Amino acid sequence: MSTDTSPLHRSHPPSQQVRPTASIRPRGLLPRWACAVLAACLALAVLAVGPHAPKADTSSITGDKDLAKQVISLLPDDYRARGIHVSVITTEGARHAGIGTAASGQQYTSTTPMEIGSITKTFDGQLLADAIARGEVKASDPLSTHLPELAGTPAGEATLEELASHRSGIPGVPSQDLSRFVLRGDILGLNPFTDNTDQLIEKTRTTEMGKRGEFAYSNLGISLLGEALRRAAGAESWKSYASERLFTPLGMEHTTLTAGQSEIPDGAIHGVQANGRRGQSLSGPGSNPAGAGVWSTPEDMTRYAQAVLTGTVPGGAAPQEARWPAEVLAGFQLPGEKVGYTWYTDVVDGHTIIGHGGTTMEYMTHLAIDKESGKAVMVYTDQNTDGTAAALAAALLTDGQKASSARLPVPTEMLLQGMILGIFTILALVMGLYTAARAASAPSRMAVVCRVSALLACLAAA
Incomplete structure (x- = not known):
């Protein structure tokens, strides 16, 4: 087959040598x-x-208008999100306020399902104390006692108490999954918590461990703790276990654990990331105990906070005791910050506050409770990049001033x-x-x- 691309093809006599010509490279459109x-x-x-994430429409308000005005006055000037919902809770009742309109056109109300993220970890702390009181487990039990697949591994030697206080040495995610988490979560905006419980346990067998006894926040550790408690109780799943032991007794009928995107509750509002793009919602039964795929309404979280305030929450007050030094954000030691069974304790303007925050692909949330004053605050913000939720909760609890900036310090x-x-x-x-x-x-x-x-x-x- 001829490869001559000249406009006129002609043959040459055999005796005539054809001098090779340099290939002509097409000229570019621009130099x-x-x-x-x-x-x-x-x-x-x-x-x-x-x-970029848009600013909330402050003219779109649901619930208590006076509370909404107070929230707006406390928001940092550089705060950007479509919406925010705040509940100020006492043992007698709660005031709810929603500000803004979601991309779907929905408003933020006290019955709207939203992701709560790692606030879920406080459920594990309460359930651990409850299981200890029932005689199902001991705080000093090695993890391998309840997950025999981990027998003979460093992770299996960590105690349930160390898991609940993030001192087990187990990394935040399986070390072999770090690049996958960065690719899916940070770059592509996809749910990185795709493993089921068996897969998490298998990866834990060979994961690289940190230093046992030192605080290192661990989603993986809490997921394993949840599975250990589930097995000790003989429950079919962590979803049924949490429902039977916590959600049903407290009347939290609209708190949902999802194994996949199709199980997201009807009426749920999806948040956005810093650049305005919607992130994929977290889901996955293996990481439900750590907060992946957990949705709840402000009214349900009000019931939970009230049970903590009154001491009627399953597990009682023991999990909330400040016992070990901790860090809220990796690399930042806050004055007075300590951890109990998943609950953090800090002193702000003379107020002792217990609580926990949550971060998903779409939300940042915070639950803060001042047991001495009998008051709690639950904040949902439908973006996942700054510290507004925590700062706002603390300000509402302590009559503090608005934060000067929504930006978090970056390690x-x-x-x-x-x-x-x-x-x-x-x-x-x-x-x-x-x-x-x-x-x-x-x-x-x-x-x-x-x-x-x-x-x-x-x-x-x-």
């Missing part, structure tokens, strides 16, 4: 240097002017990871846009790779 500059500018533009290692990701994103965009700007020709394998890389980078940046 190479201009393409490179254009690509860099476009890459930076994508990162700089991409979508050095997280800042470094973000810089590296940003550099590679820009490089991928530059390479892809440069090859796309070249004159049309049969694409080389390298060009195809560059374009695919640019597409993935655009998805990450967006």
Whole structure:
């Protein structure tokens, strides 16, 4: 088959030598240097002017209007989210206020299902104390006593008490899954908690351990604790176990644990990430005890907070005792911060506050309780990037001032990871846009790779 691409094909006599001619490379639409500059500018533009979380419509209010006005006055000037819901709770009742309108057009009400995230961990703390009182487990039980699959492993030696206080040495997620969590959660905005309980246990057998006895926040550790308690009680699932021991006694009829996206409750509001993009809701039965896929309404969380205030919550007050030093945010030791069985304790303006926060792909939440004053605050914010929920809860409990900024301090290692990701994103965009700007020709394998890389980078940046 002839490969001559000249306009006029003609043969040459055998005796005549044809001098090879240099291949003629198609000219680009723009000079190479201009393409490179254009690509860099476009890459930076994508990162700089991409979508951002919108500000809440403060004219859209549900519930207690006076409380809503107080909340609005306490919000930081740079706070960005579509909406927020706050409940101020006493043993006699509660005031609820919703501000803003979701992308779906829904308003935030006291009956709206929203993700509570890691506030769920306080359920585990209460259930551990309840199981101890029932004689089903001991605080000093090694994890392998109830999960024999972990016998002979470092993780199996950790006690239930160490798991509940984040001092087991078990990492936050299985060490072999770190890159997958970054890719799915941080870059693609997808639910990273996809493993079932058996898969989590198998990965725990070979995971790299931290230093036992030192505080290190662990979703994996709490998930294993929940499974251990479930087995000790002989329950079919952690969902049925939590429902029987906690939700049903407290009348929390609208608190739901999901194993997949299809189980998200009707009427649920989905939040957004910092760039305005909706993240995929968390789900997965293996990580339900840690807070993945747990939805509740402000009214249900009011019942829970009231039970804590009155001492009628299953497990009683023992889990809430401040016993060990802790960190709320990795790398930041807060003055007076301690942990009990999953509950944190801190002293703010003379008020001793117990509580816990939650972060999902779509929400940041916070439950704060001042038992001495008989008051609690539950906050839902439908974005997942700042400390507004915790700051607002503390301000409402202590009559404090509004936070000057919604931004959280960023640990050095997280800042470094973000810089590296940003550099590679820009490089991928530059390479892809440069090859796309070249004159049309049969694409080389390298060009195809560059374009695919640019597409993935655009998805990450967006």
